[in-house]
Amino acid sequence: MAPSAPSLNATVSRVTARIRERSAERRALYEQRMADQHRRGVHRGELSCGNLAHGFAACGAQDKDQLKLMNSANLGIVSAYNDMLSAHQPLETFPETIKAAARAMGSTAQFAGGVPAMCDGVTQGQPGMELSLFSRDVIAMATAVGLSHNMFDAALYLGVCDKIVPGLFIGAARFGHLPAMFVPAGPMPSGLPNKEKARVRQLFAEGKVGRDALLEAESESYHSPGTCTFYGTANSNQLMMEMMGLHLPGTSFVNPGTEMREALTRFATEQAIRNSEPGGEYRPFYQQIDERAIVNAIVGLLASGGSTNHTLHLVAMAAAAGITIDWNDFTELSAVTPSLMQVYPNGQADINHFQAAGGMSLLFRELINAGLIHSDIPTVFGTDLTAYTQEPFLENGKLVWREGPEQSLDSEVLTSVAKPFAATGGLTVLDGNLGRGVIKISAVKPEHRVVEAPIKIFEDQNDLKGAFEAGELDRDVIAVVRFQGPKANGMPELHKLTPYLGVLQDRGYKVALVTDGRMSGASGKVPAAIHMSPEALDGGPLAKLRDGDIVRLDADAGTLEVKLAAGEWANRERRIGDLDHYHVGLGRELFGGFRHLAMRAEEGAGVFGGFEADDLARQVEQIHEEDA
Template identity: 60%
Template sequence: MNPQLLRVTNRIIERSRETRSAYLARIEQAKTSTVHRSQLACGNLAHGFAACQPEDKASLKSMLRNNIAIITSYNDMLSAHQPYEHYPEIIRKALHEANAVGQVAGGVPAMCDGVTQGQDGMELSLLSREVIAMSAAVGLSHNMFDGALFLGVCDKIVPGLTMAALSFGHLPAVFVPSGPMASGLPNKEKVRIRQLYAEGKVDRMALLESEAASYHAPGTCTFYGTANTNQMVVEFMGMQLPGSSFVHPDSPLRDALTAAAARQVTRMTGNGNEWMPIGKMIDEKVVVNGIVALLATGGSTNHTMHLVAMARAAGIQINWDDFSDLSDVVPLMARLYPNGPADINHFQAAGGVPVLVRELLKAGLLHEDVNTVAGFGLSRYTLEPWLNNGELDWREGAEKSLDSNVIASFEQPFSHHGGTKVLSGNLGRAVMKTSAVPVRTR
């Protein structure tokens, strides 16, 4: 292991000793030896399944089958969240096949900075993270559930959902992504049209046509902003299935991954064979892996706020010094717009998360000895999903990058320092996304 990585990890463990211990004691106290709804009074329980189909009512009365909460951020105004419309149907079907029940426990608001940027609504952006965390917690508060599936992708949604999941850290949880839209107008052309508009050489309609050709279909935007950084970070943290982040919506593989996430969370419950509550799963090493993912890919600086809050929800205390010290040893190994011309689909085609995890594990820059939703060991995330005669399976991902202009090797990175740097001066402290700054002007 890299000595600096170990030093930072041990520093976080020591700093968090009291708060982490108190958190683990709290989730241990909330654990039960049977399904959680067994603690409800009969009137409470009857309210909880009143609207269910007869088969599900019988299952919930029996106290033998798991009931899985679905927390969704679906709305059909945001492209990344529109695909979630039909996820509950896929999930319920998969849960029935696993002798479990699924209920939509709650919905959370989902706003997009891409829509509100420069508008009054932008003032609600960061605040919405806390609203999302509280809204999801309200859904889980009914004590009807033995595990949870979280459907969210974009900016403040994933951090808010993570905070909520960790407030119910005695439950297992799997995050379920929607995937990116197909690549539209190339980023270089989009930048060219924006420049022409700024110079007054094309009109508003030309600009709108260009933007609409860039953001054109269901799924996440393809540039490497906060939404796709969310997906990168939580996959490195083992919170969603290996290779699931950047598979297109409405594809057979995406639907198979969604069903597999539902089946997997049932295995992780107290009634399953692989009990793993999210509060136990996300420990200090997992958080460090998330920071490494951010730095190695030049991800959104918003995560220097979000990861701090997500970790704190698990009783883990991190700060900007941890980011800065890790940035000294974690190289920049991905070049994605706005750090370069490629988009997230090019990243996936170049080998995606499995290649990066493999490279960073070999370099001793990730903790392999961690729990994930796929089981113990981060090496599971060097696998990629595929359909084998129509059935979901995993195979070894690419051994090395398939496009060195998009994903670099550890030996020949785009930069020897991570994509984020903490600055200090007479006005205070700041975070800079150095990966988006040309080398000649740094």
């Protein structure tokens, strides 16, 4: 039985209202621009005969005849397919499935364009990681290029991993006059248990096993097509898309290559056609995604102990839809959002275990019943979110939805609001004389959440490995890895450091990390103050630190401070290291303009500004002033 929505939690209501008020002017401008684009024409009917002939020249005769008619829908497919990355390899067959399903509905679909998809798992600790965050904005621009032909009545967005879904979302928002359907590929089946994988990584960091043993463990973990099964940014993406009603109910964590996955992709195509203007039930993105949907995404992220990367991505995603959020919104919502999931690194289970325990249908049921999310938002399913307590089934080959379980089938993985794993969400903001940052605490044991120790400064993550191997870190220590922000070097993830710091913690030392870079979406057991803003290169106080300074990180109190007299700290000079080695090689020189334009972490660390003309003019004026 579907839940009836109770009154909304007071804090959720207050934060939503504050976001709405804060965003009123830019949101009104966004809606006006999307409505204007709709009035100008959302599909091929606005093209000249020459334009249209180019647009369907490569199609078969049946599709050409259909495209000549202006009363049927033509879907644009934007895909992150490549066959190197496990999460996106299954997307290879999706376009043909979509085209066949569209033809069966008397409509058409065309592959509008591909977007790049890079893997942080491949580039972790490598120079290529410095392109990772900026790839989000490249993906958004590539999405815009693909859809710029104005041939389409709706769009299907095929992507899964870290920067890909946020980039696709930003692109979809700027084509917000089109209905949008996000179509996932699903996680790979479970492999080597996460606890065993982490154990082998730490043994390798200590030199107790060789590279052959490490490679074998990693290969058994990441072993087939599909998304990695730990709960990092990729799976957080899928959860948030469903929380915003951009997925079909229950579609996020169905394994690839299954009959159910195929059926969901066909139904997504059919529903996208129904949601188009020719389909008769016009549901454009801009009328679907507002501040309520963004709040739902934040609450879902917090309740699940999701990726820290979304304290950047969600800010940028919301901005693309004319909505302004900040880290205070995350903190206030975290205070009233209970922790309901324990999936690695927050526990030992993986995302397949979560799906088996009740999955998204039960998570929706719990959050709706507790009044923690807006259940009344429109969705791509043609309903509000109360229908998302259902999950899909196949009956004689036909896709149907039935109510999901009302209780968890494994309370060690997925629990209830009445008996949460913790009373508050998994993310919080740190503030103090070192700036503002975020920390993921859902995987950090309470006894490790407060660390006060001398610091050791690094300006390259590889230097930390050397210091560890030399025994220089065998003590209570806070590692400060600075000049890792978007302006300095693109803000790479520093997950490569996790095994070394984890070993030190296991040896009984008080250990923490402080950085203006990112940590993995699977940030683990070592407390890590990340995304420190402003970054060291951009006037940030991390540039004033010296080796041996005493720093206190208190995740419980939400503070991060260097223990120096105020006068001494205020008068200390900033030191800027040599960053040239970050800016050339592996294409990094092509991203100089991105580094120049990059906004601060709390503003989303993107390059697009606020998407309003006055913001862009301000950025151009700033560049001219700096050049002068």
